[in-house]
Amino acid sequence: MHENDPTAILVRCVPGVGRTAQPAGMLPGYRPHPPAPPARPGPARPGTTTPEGAQPVPEEPEAPATPEDPEAPEAPATPKDPKASATGAMPDASAPPAPPQDPPIRILLSPPDVGPAERELLLDAFDSNWIAPLGPHVDAFEREVADRVGAGHAVALASGTAALHLALRLAGVRAGDRVLCASMTFVATANPILYLGAEPVFVDARASDTDWNLDVDLVEAELDRAARAGEPPYTALVAVDLYGVCADYDRLEPLCRAHGVRLIEDAAEALGSVHGGRHAGTFGDLGVFSFNGNKIITTSGGGMLVTEDAEVAARARFLATQARDPAPHYEHSELGYNHRLSNLLAALGRGQLAHLEDKIARRRHNRDTYRQRLGDLPGVRFAPEPSADDGRDNAWLTCLTIDPDVARTDREQVRLHLRARGIEARPVWKPMHLQPLFAEARVLGGAVSAQLFDHGLCLPSGSSLTDEELDEICTEVEGLLRG
Numbered sequence: 001m002h003e004n005d006p007t008a009i010l011v012r013c014v015p016g017v018g019r020t021a022q023p024a025g026m027l028p029g030y031r032p033h034p035p036a037p038p039a040r041p042g043p044a045r046p047g048t049t050t051p052e053g054a055q056p057v058p059e060e061p062e063a064p065a066t067p068e069d070p071e072a073p074e075a076p077a078t079p080k081d082p083k084a085s086a087t088g089a090m091p092d093a094s095a096p097p098a099p100p101q102d103p104p105i106r107i108l109l110s111p112p113d114v115g116p117a118e119r120e121l122l123l124d125a126f127d128s129n130w131i132a133p134l135g136p137h138v139d140a141f142e143r144e145v146a147d148r149v150g151a152g153h154a155v156a157l158a159s160g161t162a163a164l165h166l167a168l169r170l171a172g173v174r175a176g177d178r179v180l181c182a183s184m185t186f187v188a189t190a191n192p193i194l195y196l197g198a199e200p201v202f203v204d205a206r207a208s209d210t211d212w213n214l215d216v217d218l219v220e221a222e223l224d225r226a227a228r229a230g231e232p233p234y235t236a237l238v239a240v241d242l243y244g245v246c247a248d249y250d251r252l253e254p255l256c257r258a259h260g261v262r263l264i265e266d267a268a269e270a271l272g273s274v275h276g277g278r279h280a281g282t283f284g285d286l287g288v289f290s291f292n293g294n295k296i297i298t299t300s301g302g303g304m305l306v307t308e309d310a311e312v313a314a315r316a317r318f319l320a321t322q323a324r325d326p327a328p329h330y331e332h333s334e335l336g337y338n339h340r341l342s343n344l345l346a347a348l349g350r351g352q353l354a355h356l357e358d359k360i361a362r363r364r365h366n367r368d369t370y371r372q373r374l375g376d377l378p379g380v381r382f383a384p385e386p387s388a389d390d391g392r393d394n395a396w397l398t399c400l401t402i403d404p405d406v407a408r409t410d411r412e413q414v415r416l417h418l419r420a421r422g423i424e425a426r427p428v429w430k431p432m433h434l435q436p437l438f439a440e441a442r443v444l445g446g447a448v449s450a451q452l453f454d455h456g457l458c459l460p461s462g463s464s465l466t467d468e469e470l471d472e473i474c475t476e477v478e479g480l481l482r483g
């Protein structure tokens with residue numbers, strides 16, 4: 001194995017990762033999933049969602065449903081089944097009746113909300129023949145995002161994950177380094193730490209009146225402890241602006257500076273949020289946005305890296321285009337990536353960005369309506385919002401917790417009740433320290449985010465949600481909780 005082989009790095013450096021024998025063709029560090037059962041015939045569900053939430057997958061054939069999947073569609077052969085009649089197969093009269101099947105999802109958690117402006121820009125990019133991971137729309141999208149958030153520079157990338165990967169690399173994270181990381185997040189925050197062969201140390205959420213973000217007291221205690229013990233310092237910390245609410249940067253910025261720790265802001269969910277007069281994405285050394293299909297604005301897939309430093313931005317562009325050295329032929333001295341955003345998708349993003357304020361207003365309206373209608377129900381508590389003095393969040397997803405001891409039902413019953421009516425709600429992120437992938441990673445605290453996961457639910461929050469749909473969702477939740 002070459003010493004720069006990242007798979008070799010993973011095996012050496014990440015505790016518990018890569019110790020089990022891997023099937024041929026699999027990267028070490030990724031434990032194999034149980035073998036998928038054979039695909040069962042079942043109706044394709046238009047508008048269904050990916051496991052990571054909220055992206056519609058129109059008319060695609062389903063991944064094989066696992067027996068554990070409570071939403072797995074049952075498709076017993078019936079006389080109406082054309083395949084069954086073709087083979088002469090008839091239903092087995094002794095078989096138990098099939099469980100009732102959920103209807104297709106009508107109301108998605110956070111679907112894309114695009115219009116004619118996006119279509120025009122997309123066609124402009126198409127007609128210009130800049131069908132490449134560079135072009136005038138990429139340059140313009142970078143400028144517009146940087147201007148929008150008041151940042152020096154923005155680099156358009158293929159995904160938020162790619163932006164996090166580059167941010168960690170630019171922060172100097174190397175194999176064997178330790179990186180502090182919020183536990184309460186989507187896995188894309190933490191995965192790039194493994195891509196670089198570094199070790200994540202997860203930090204619990206705090207149960208504060210202002211946010212569910214990482215607990216800065218735990219960070220401070222750990223940095224002090226590591227310094228006293230003479231341990232090699234942490235290289236970086238990845239804070240997450242969970243569901244659009246900024247983390248406590250008033251404390252995190254000076255703390256990280258004092259300990260020489262690079263601060264990376266995962267603002268994937270927080271475009272348009274403001275904290276203390278500054279925009280999400282501009283805190284710390286490097287900021288990251290996602291334009292995944294479920295985000296407040298989307299390019300279908302895409303991301304942006306934000307920095308004040310022109311040299312860092314130039315290096316990000318270099319690394320994101322295969323680290324190609326200046327030469328007429330293809331010359332490479334460093335490991336690079338193919339991480340740039342397509343000009344077509346940048347065009348789409350520009351159209352979306354122009355409507356960001358409308359989208360924030362609509363999502364805030366969703367949350368206000370939910371609060372008004374559901375705020376007094378027994379056992380229901382909404383996720384905290386920043387105070388007006390502090391700034392504003394973009395209300396990306398409206399989340400609440402349901403205390404089963406008070407509500408006499410729990411978040412899973414509410415979710416299933418809505419799902420049975422074609423309404424998609426989702427549990428809040430399952431913390432990283434509870435994920436099998438990170439089973440052996442260190443965690444500071446852990447109980448707060450575990451409880452948020454047990455009780456937390458995200459309600460449909462898209463900017464295209466109608467008042468009738470909001471009313472229907474509220475009526476269903478009220479009915480169940482008052483019932």
Ligand SMILES: Cc1ncc(COP(=O)(O)O)c(C=O)c1O
Nearest residue numbers: 159160161186188189268290292
């Ligand atoms: C907190 C967080 N970080 C990172 C990402 C990754 O972004 P992307 O899907 O664009 O790679 C997402 C969303 O997908 C996210 O919610």
